[in-house]
Amino acid sequence: MFHRHNHGIFYLGGLVFAVAVIAAANMEGQNPATVESQGVDSIGTAETIQIRGQLVCLAEAMHDLYRADLPANHEHLYGFKGTDGRFYTLLRTNLSEALFVDKRLHQKTLIITGRTFPKTHLLEAIRFQSLRDGVIHDLYYYCDTCAIRAAAPGDCVCCQAPVELVEKPIKLSPLSD
Ligand SMILES: [Zn+2]
Numbered sequence: 458m459f460h461r462h463n464h465g466i467f468y469l470g471g472l473v474f475a476v477a478v479i480a481a482a483n484m485e486g487q488n489p490a491t492v493e494s495q496g497v498d499s500i501g502t503a504e505t506i507q508i509r510g511q512l513v514c515l516a517e518a519m520h521d522l523y524r525a526d527l528p529a530n531h532e533h534l535y536g537f538k539g540t541d542g543r544f545y546t547l548l549r550t551n552l553s554e555a556l557f558v559d560k561r562l563h564q565k566t567l568i569i570t571g572r573t574f575p576k577t578h579l580l581e582a583i584r585f586q587s588l589r590d591g592v593i594h595d596l597y598y599y600c601d602t603c604a605i606r607a608a609a610p611g612d613c614v615c616c617q618a619p620v621e622l623v624e625k626p627i628k629l630s631p632l633s634d
């Protein structure tokens with residue numbers, strides 16, 4: 458491995474440096490930060506995006522586009538197709554549950570705000586709105602009796618009556634003079 462002397466010197470130099478860094482970190486009562494920060498760099502950071510498009514079954518979309526095998530009784534694999542033609546696989550979370558279970562949302566043009574992760578086309582939806590007649594609408598579920606908002610359909614946490622889907626045009630804040 459070390460054919461030349463200077464390789465050994467570099468190696469020793471690096472080792473001494475690393476020991477010095479660890480010693481310095483320990484003196485401050487902290488764990489060595491170098492290893493941890495290298496880890497973060499290599500996985501990258503999630504990116505917040507806003508995409509307009511429609512909910513689709515990815516299995517059917519890939520079948521239509523590329524003749525991907527589609528079993529007769531397949532389980533839908535829900536994802537989002539942006540107007541730019543990009544496909545995203547949706548993570549199923551408390552905030553995105555409605556996108557999976559409420560078929561009414563499958564008919565709408567949606568604007569999803571969420572995060573994608575490096576080297577993936579996974580989408581973690583944090584917020585979704587609809588676009589109707591050129592107007593952005595907030596989408597949420599609501600119990601009139603208790604005035605409680607919910608992210609997904611189901612029974613009201615308070616009175617147990619089913620919450621209703623609300624599609625409400627967003628109020629544009631009036632321009633100040
Ligand atoms: Zn399907």
Ligand SMILES: [Zn+2]
Nearest residue numbers: 600603613616
């Ligand atoms: Zn209620």
